[in-house]
Amino acid sequence: MLNAVRRELPEYIEGYGQVKTFQGANVEQDKPVRRQVVIDKDSVDGNKVLSSLQEAMARCGLTDGMTISFHHHLRNGDHVLNMVLEEAARLGFKNLKIAASSIFPVHAPLVRHMENGVVTGLCTNYISGPVAEAVTHGLLHTPLVMHTHGGRARAIEAGDLSVDVAFLAAPSCDACGNINGVNGPAACGFLGYAIADAHYARRVVAITDNLVEYPNCPVEISQEYVDYVVPVASLGDVQGIISGTTMITRDPVGLRIAQFAAEVIAASGLLKENFSFQTGAGGISLAVAAYVREMMKKQKITGSFASGGITGYLVEMLEEGLFRAVFDVQCFDLLAVESQRRNRRHQGISASFYANPHNKGAVVNNLDVMILGATEIDKDFNVNVTTDSNGVLIGGSGGHSDTAAGAKLSIVVTKLTKVRLPIIRDAVTTITTPGETVDAVVTERGIAVNPRRGDLRQRLEQAGLLVMTIDELQEIAQAMTGKPDSLPPGRDIVAVVEYRDGTVIDVVYKV
């Protein structure tokens, strides 16, 4: 059957289940729910500290086939997922399902656990490195399930993703399980992606390298939800928190694209008092932020908020009074962690507060402008950030689809070609984000506006910007690179890409 972005999908996928087809970004299906939680606990007379992960697994009743979850605030410096799986492997557990908010290169040992049958299922919002490659090559027993950041919170709250044991990396924790992310040697900021896990998992284990005296204030995740506390020597390498790309690009082509994007924002009419804004931490995206910063200063605009993964750059804008607040679901650098520790306008938010499409209003719905990246874009403005053009998993939505759906203006910034391949395709390898939620594509050669946004096209043309059709952009690119070969049709599904509402927007085939 075809879904709303014209992908042919089976009705049933072995190891995944019945397919609910994507029907459009704003099609509400059944009335959403937050699930019932049966409170399974030991007696709770205070001290929850256990001596080892082994003891925690035993007390949680962990058995083969269960789902265990992890959050990714320590990013590529995280040792917690590896530590837990090493212990699970040593104890002979098999057939575990991993619900991780993201997977990074540091998680390479997971490949071995997949080979050995310790892990046979995985869902995540973002995946890169050796595990991504292994999954692409069919090493995982059941298809990987890709969520969006908001979609994962939704799935956990709704019960679509049922977590047996959540293992929380706790940078600061007391013996009763009160946790925060702003203190301790592995301080990584508010644990926004761990909140749904903590509230809805059957059992919750806090793993900490900073067991402090009771009570651990500020309390971000409370003792109400935590079963056990396991002290360990180290949660990971705090330098790994830093996102790979948190510097403004110096590449002249990248700067040109960023300047065009800034001009689009200026022309859109949205850059005014109470402006709100999100950008990724990529070099071009940060360059857009720099241009926006200058425009806001010049026009003496006080913005409402900046959101998302937060960098020191946005902290500076907050402190300059350019925004009244930042909404931080994850810190991208240590300046952001430090800011969150001391500034109450640097507001930590859960993944659900950030981006869950089924609550009563997520932060992404309040965004004016979102700056997005892309690996590929098709002529319907569908965007791929999940696979490369060879079909290899290299990322995933994270907040991409969520913010695109929520923001009044979502702008993809990209060079027209990368490694001698055109970015604009007749069809993208994998659809991550539906084109109906993408308003404009900004390249170094020109700007394409989604035909649904005639109003925007008109504004940009009036401002004298270099507007063209997406076909024209594609032609320019193909004149440079030639028409790329298309991938042969895939056969074995290795990943299922869920849209934020839990419907299937695409699948990824074995390479």
Place this chain on the structure above:
Amino acid sequence: MLNAVRRELPEYIEGYGQVKTFQGANVEQDKPVRRQVVIDKDSVDGNKVLSSLQEAMARCGLTDGMTISFHHHLRNGDHVLNMVLEEAARLGFKNLKIAASSIFPVHAPLVRHMENGVVTGLCTNYISGPVAEAVTHGLLHTPLVMHTHGGRARAIEAGDLSVDVAFLAAPSCDACGNINGVNGPAACGFLGYAIADAHYARRVVAITDNLVEYPNCPVEISQEYVDYVVPVASLGDVQGIISGTTMITRDPVGLRIAQFAAEVIAASGLLKENFSFQTGAGGISLAVAAYVREMMKKQKITGSFASGGITGYLVEMLEEGLFRAVFDVQCFDLLAVESQRRNRRHQGISASFYANPHNKGAVVNNLDVMILGATEIDKDFNVNVTTDSNGVLIGGSGGHSDTAAGAKLSIVVTKLTKVRLPIIRDAVTTITTPGETVDAVVTERGIAVNPRRGDLRQRLEQAGLLVMTIDELQEIAQAMTGKPDSLPPGRDIVAVVEYRDGTVIDVVYKV
């Protein structure tokens, strides 16, 4: 049938339902749950501000017979409950059930709504003033249900108390429904008692006299949960926040009792590093805090936390470094509000975090010492703070039963006689808190220790304190007052007193 404190209860109470009998403070029954919530919402494109309460009622689908809820952080200065009910009455609603965390004298207009059939059901944790008297005299159509602070949060989370529309007094709020209690003209501190309502009610309406620009930081209750925002001129009289009794007693008898209680704490062995403590805001209780403060200073003790309704007095102790934190479910004065605004060790907590017996560990479980009041005590140490000796409703548990159950040492401080009546009775008029959770009764004439606590009795005797049996205390009192008449047996049940786990510990009869 008899319950565990030997009260004869019917199996079924008209207008209440099937009775689950109290079986003891720590008897777990079924595995507890947090309920499923069906997310009933309009489209959530930002602005949720409505022009009137009438519009909010219409949009929420409010109909006759529904349950609407309120929190009591504005205490005897609250205008919100009155405002909503006046509008409901004007619009002709009938048969509404009110779930209010407390009812104060300011809520007197509720009596008229009960007479007119606008309101036919009520549950609350504490009730005093004209509404309490009216209920005692049988004016409410169905029996009043009395919860504890922790029990109300439990009941809402479990679905035992199902709220259709929660009306939240929001001292600071933005157009999307992000709420805090620390800013604005009616700032009253963290809205701990409103959290369960916000998370579990079918619909949530924020009523505010301080609509601020988005986003309203810090966010205590988030836009995820709020349906509508209704601006009004005033939430109430902020002076009414102040609890009636927040001054240390100057009465020499009261001071003597407080000193005895301090000596009990000292002799108990609990007054040491990491000491934790809660006291009510009554004059004798605060005097105990003053003695404890001196002892802590002299012995250079750093306590763990103080909790409960927080006064400026406890804030001073926090700032002197006598406690590492205060856990604040409600501010009792404006100094506490101010402290919470600026100090992250002044930690706001929800009622569930504070006292819910069914989560994975509430703050009350971490208490070393709790200082309690009493209207009457029986020889099994059962305590009444619900009715006076004429059977008239004058209060209720609030956190009384919760803290008594949680604390390692719960001490009732009371004069031996009040208005020429002895406090210690053969049987109390109403059992609020079961004797098995009360460790000692301290009066100006001596100290009685619960026979379950032979260890404590021994420590107090070794310290040379004036320990006697509760019978001896009763005799001394009766020598002064004579034996009081007992109330004639009641017939018509006007209130059902639930223990924190939802079982029935007692009933109140019509007077």
